[in-house]
Amino acid sequence: MIVDAQHLSALADQNDAAQRNAEEFRESSVPIRVPTAVVWEAYTGINDIASDADSKSLRGLYERLLTAPGHSI
Secondary structure (H helix, E strand, O other), X not given: OEOOHHHHHHHHOOOXXXXXXXXXXXXXXXXXXXXXXXXXXXXXXXXXXOOHXXXXXHHHHHHHHHOXXXXXX
């Protein structure tokens, strides 16, 4: 599975459908890949957030999603 920016954002927003989709892929052992361009897009969006606290919180969330064991996005 190749994760796009919309799916990554939906996971960050704790969207139920995105989480179910991710769980199905985790259970099937399908490799999960996040392209560099998607990571760049996510972090560029984070840098555009006016509030430092919100920016830091969202950066931490994306880092947890991107470094989860087994790429469990």
